[in-house]
Amino acid sequence: QQQVKQSPQSLIVQKGGISIINCAYENTAFDYFPWYQQFPGKGPALLIAIRPDVSEKKEGRFTISFNKSAKQFSLHIMDSQPGDSATYFCAASKGGGADGLTFGKGTHLIIQP
Protein backbone atom coordinates (compact mmCIF):
# COMPACT_ATOMS: atom_id res chain seq x y z
CA GLN A 1 0.00 0.00 0.00
CA GLN A 2 1.53 3.22 -1.15
CA GLN A 3 0.84 5.83 1.49
CA VAL A 4 2.14 8.83 -0.44
CA LYS A 5 1.31 9.12 -4.13
CA GLN A 6 3.27 11.61 -6.23
CA SER A 7 2.60 12.93 -9.71
CA PRO A 8 3.72 13.49 -12.38
CA GLN A 9 6.57 11.03 -12.75
CA SER A 10 8.40 13.45 -15.02
CA LEU A 11 7.90 17.08 -15.96
CA ILE A 12 9.39 19.44 -18.53
CA VAL A 13 8.98 23.19 -17.99
CA GLN A 14 10.33 26.14 -19.90
CA LYS A 15 12.70 28.52 -18.15
CA GLY A 16 10.73 31.15 -16.27
CA GLY A 17 7.64 28.97 -16.03
CA ILE A 18 5.91 27.46 -13.00
CA SER A 19 6.65 23.87 -12.05
CA ILE A 20 3.93 22.07 -10.10
CA ILE A 21 4.29 18.67 -8.43
CA ASN A 22 1.44 17.05 -6.55
CA CYS A 23 1.22 14.55 -3.72
CA ALA A 24 -1.63 12.80 -1.97
CA TYR A 25 -1.49 10.89 1.27
CA GLU A 26 -3.70 8.33 2.95
CA ASN A 27 -2.65 8.21 6.58
CA THR A 28 -4.42 10.96 8.52
CA ALA A 29 -1.86 10.57 11.32
CA PHE A 30 0.79 12.24 9.14
CA ASP A 31 1.63 15.64 10.57
CA TYR A 32 4.78 16.75 8.77
CA PHE A 33 5.23 17.08 5.02
CA PRO A 34 8.69 17.87 3.61
CA TRP A 35 9.90 18.14 0.05
CA TYR A 36 13.35 16.95 -0.87
CA GLN A 37 15.47 17.84 -3.89
CA GLN A 38 18.02 15.40 -5.27
CA PHE A 39 20.70 15.96 -7.89
CA PRO A 40 22.32 13.00 -9.69
CA GLY A 41 24.86 11.20 -7.54
CA LYS A 42 23.87 13.11 -4.39
CA GLY A 43 21.73 12.46 -1.38
CA PRO A 44 18.32 14.13 -1.05
CA ALA A 45 18.36 17.58 0.54
CA LEU A 46 15.49 19.21 2.39
CA LEU A 47 13.92 21.96 0.30
CA ILE A 48 10.88 23.10 2.26
CA ALA A 49 8.42 21.57 4.71
CA ILE A 50 4.93 22.25 6.07
CA ARG A 51 2.70 21.17 8.92
CA PRO A 52 -1.09 20.76 8.54
CA ASP A 53 -1.92 23.79 10.68
CA VAL A 54 -1.12 26.09 7.75
CA SER A 55 -2.39 25.99 4.15
CA GLU A 56 0.65 27.52 2.48
CA LYS A 57 4.33 28.09 3.08
CA LYS A 58 6.65 30.07 0.87
CA GLU A 59 10.44 30.19 0.82
CA GLY A 60 11.85 32.21 -2.04
CA ARG A 61 10.67 30.71 -5.33
CA PHE A 62 9.36 27.56 -3.62
CA THR A 63 5.83 27.27 -2.21
CA ILE A 64 4.00 24.38 -0.60
CA SER A 65 0.21 24.40 -0.79
CA PHE A 66 -1.56 22.10 1.65
CA ASN A 67 -5.20 20.90 1.57
CA LYS A 68 -5.92 18.92 4.72
CA SER A 69 -9.48 17.95 3.82
CA ALA A 70 -8.38 16.56 0.46
CA LYS A 71 -5.21 15.03 1.95
CA GLN A 72 -3.15 16.64 -0.77
CA PHE A 73 -0.14 18.91 -0.94
CA SER A 74 1.83 20.36 -3.78
CA LEU A 75 5.12 22.06 -4.57
CA HIS A 76 5.18 25.11 -6.80
CA ILE A 77 8.46 26.39 -8.22
CA MET A 78 8.05 29.90 -9.55
CA ASP A 79 10.31 31.34 -12.26
CA SER A 80 11.83 27.89 -12.82
CA GLN A 81 15.53 27.89 -13.71
CA PRO A 82 17.76 25.28 -15.40
CA GLY A 83 19.51 24.82 -12.04
CA ASP A 84 16.21 23.55 -10.62
CA SER A 85 16.46 20.49 -12.86
CA ALA A 86 16.53 17.61 -10.38
CA THR A 87 14.39 14.87 -8.89
CA TYR A 88 11.89 16.02 -6.28
CA PHE A 89 10.39 13.83 -3.59
CA CYS A 90 7.47 14.58 -1.33
CA ALA A 91 7.38 12.80 2.01
CA ALA A 92 5.35 12.53 5.18
CA SER A 93 5.88 11.52 8.77
CA LYS A 94 3.91 11.30 11.99
CA GLY A 95 4.45 11.72 15.68
CA GLY A 96 7.67 13.71 15.50
CA GLY A 97 9.11 11.68 12.68
CA ALA A 98 11.30 9.47 14.84
CA ASP A 99 10.18 6.36 12.95
CA GLY A 100 11.17 7.72 9.57
CA LEU A 101 9.75 9.34 6.48
CA THR A 102 7.38 7.83 3.92
CA PHE A 103 8.37 9.05 0.46
CA GLY A 104 6.57 9.49 -2.81
CA LYS A 105 8.17 7.88 -5.85
CA GLY A 106 9.69 11.10 -7.13
CA THR A 107 9.33 13.54 -10.02
CA HIS A 108 12.12 14.09 -12.52
CA LEU A 109 11.98 17.79 -13.39
CA ILE A 110 13.71 19.24 -16.43
CA ILE A 111 13.81 22.99 -16.98
CA GLN A 112 14.51 23.81 -20.61
CA PRO A 113 16.52 27.00 -21.27
Added chain:
Amino acid sequence: DAGITQSPRHKVTETGTPVTLRCHQTENHRYMYWYRQDPGHGLRLIHYSYGVKDTDKGEVSDGYSVSRSKTEDFLLTLESATSSQTSVYFCAISESWGVLQETQYFGPGTRLLVL
Protein backbone atom coordinates in the same frame (compact mmCIF):
# COMPACT_ATOMS: atom_id res chain seq x y z
CA ASP B 1 26.06 16.46 3.57
CA ALA B 2 25.60 17.65 7.16
CA GLY B 3 28.58 15.80 8.63
CA ILE B 4 27.54 12.38 7.37
CA THR B 5 29.87 9.96 5.66
CA GLN B 6 29.04 6.59 4.20
CA SER B 7 31.48 3.82 3.39
CA PRO B 8 32.10 2.30 1.04
CA ARG B 9 30.69 4.62 -1.62
CA HIS B 10 30.61 1.86 -4.20
CA LYS B 11 30.66 -1.90 -3.80
CA VAL B 12 30.30 -4.90 -6.05
CA THR B 13 29.68 -8.23 -4.37
CA GLU B 14 28.43 -11.70 -5.16
CA THR B 15 25.15 -13.33 -4.24
CA GLY B 16 25.30 -15.01 -0.84
CA THR B 17 28.08 -12.82 0.50
CA PRO B 18 27.55 -10.81 3.70
CA VAL B 19 27.97 -7.06 3.25
CA THR B 20 28.24 -4.29 5.83
CA LEU B 21 27.68 -0.63 5.05
CA ARG B 22 28.76 2.04 7.49
CA CYS B 23 27.24 5.41 8.28
CA HIS B 24 29.25 7.83 10.39
CA GLN B 25 28.01 11.19 11.69
CA THR B 26 29.78 14.03 13.43
CA GLU B 27 26.59 15.90 14.46
CA ASN B 28 25.80 13.91 17.62
CA HIS B 29 22.22 13.45 16.40
CA ARG B 30 20.14 10.86 18.20
CA TYR B 31 18.17 9.42 15.28
CA MET B 32 19.74 7.55 12.39
CA TYR B 33 18.07 5.85 9.43
CA TRP B 34 18.86 3.57 6.54
CA TYR B 35 16.89 3.92 3.30
CA ARG B 36 17.23 2.26 -0.06
CA GLN B 37 16.48 4.04 -3.32
CA ASP B 38 15.33 2.17 -6.39
CA PRO B 39 13.98 3.50 -9.70
CA GLY B 40 10.23 3.84 -9.53
CA HIS B 41 10.11 3.30 -5.78
CA GLY B 42 11.48 6.49 -4.28
CA LEU B 43 13.19 5.96 -0.93
CA ARG B 44 12.06 3.23 1.42
CA LEU B 45 12.97 2.89 5.06
CA ILE B 46 14.94 -0.24 6.00
CA HIS B 47 15.78 0.25 9.68
CA TYR B 48 16.17 3.14 12.06
CA SER B 49 17.76 3.86 15.42
CA TYR B 50 16.59 6.15 18.20
CA GLY B 51 19.66 5.74 20.37
CA VAL B 52 22.64 3.55 21.09
CA LYS B 53 21.55 -0.08 20.87
CA ASP B 54 17.96 1.01 20.20
CA THR B 55 16.80 0.05 16.72
CA ASP B 56 13.59 -0.83 14.94
CA LYS B 57 12.40 -2.16 11.60
CA GLY B 58 11.17 -0.10 8.71
CA GLU B 59 9.09 -0.91 5.66
CA VAL B 60 11.61 -3.16 3.88
CA SER B 61 13.68 -4.77 6.65
CA ASP B 62 13.73 -8.40 5.46
CA GLY B 63 17.28 -9.55 4.72
CA TYR B 64 18.85 -6.65 6.60
CA SER B 65 20.12 -6.16 10.13
CA VAL B 66 21.56 -3.12 11.87
CA SER B 67 23.68 -2.25 14.85
CA ARG B 68 24.48 0.92 16.71
CA SER B 69 27.12 0.61 19.42
CA LYS B 70 28.10 4.29 19.35
CA THR B 71 26.11 7.46 18.75
CA GLU B 72 28.11 8.29 15.67
CA ASP B 73 28.00 4.94 13.85
CA PHE B 74 25.09 3.02 12.35
CA LEU B 75 25.89 -0.19 10.48
CA LEU B 76 23.69 -1.92 7.94
CA THR B 77 24.37 -5.59 7.23
CA LEU B 78 23.05 -7.63 4.36
CA GLU B 79 23.25 -11.07 5.90
CA SER B 80 23.40 -12.92 2.56
CA ALA B 81 23.26 -10.51 -0.36
CA THR B 82 20.77 -11.14 -3.16
CA SER B 83 20.41 -9.47 -6.55
CA SER B 84 17.20 -7.80 -5.34
CA GLN B 85 19.33 -5.86 -2.86
CA THR B 86 21.17 -4.09 -5.65
CA SER B 87 20.34 -0.50 -4.85
CA VAL B 88 21.59 2.84 -3.65
CA TYR B 89 21.62 3.00 0.13
CA PHE B 90 21.27 6.27 2.00
CA CYS B 91 21.89 7.00 5.62
CA ALA B 92 20.03 9.88 7.26
CA ILE B 93 20.18 11.58 10.63
CA SER B 94 17.88 13.88 12.56
CA GLU B 95 18.08 15.92 15.72
CA SER B 96 16.73 14.57 18.95
CA TRP B 97 14.31 17.22 20.11
CA GLY B 98 12.09 20.14 19.26
CA VAL B 99 10.59 21.24 16.00
CA LEU B 100 13.71 20.23 14.11
CA GLN B 101 13.24 16.60 14.99
CA GLU B 102 11.65 15.70 11.69
CA THR B 103 14.32 17.30 9.50
CA GLN B 104 16.37 14.48 8.13
CA TYR B 105 19.79 15.08 6.61
CA PHE B 106 21.02 12.56 4.11
CA GLY B 107 24.47 11.20 3.42
CA PRO B 108 26.01 10.84 -0.06
CA GLY B 109 24.86 7.25 -0.54
CA THR B 110 26.43 3.86 -1.21
CA ARG B 111 25.89 2.24 -4.58
CA LEU B 112 25.74 -1.55 -4.16
CA LEU B 113 25.72 -4.06 -7.00
CA VAL B 114 25.04 -7.70 -6.18
CA LEU B 115 26.02 -10.06 -8.99
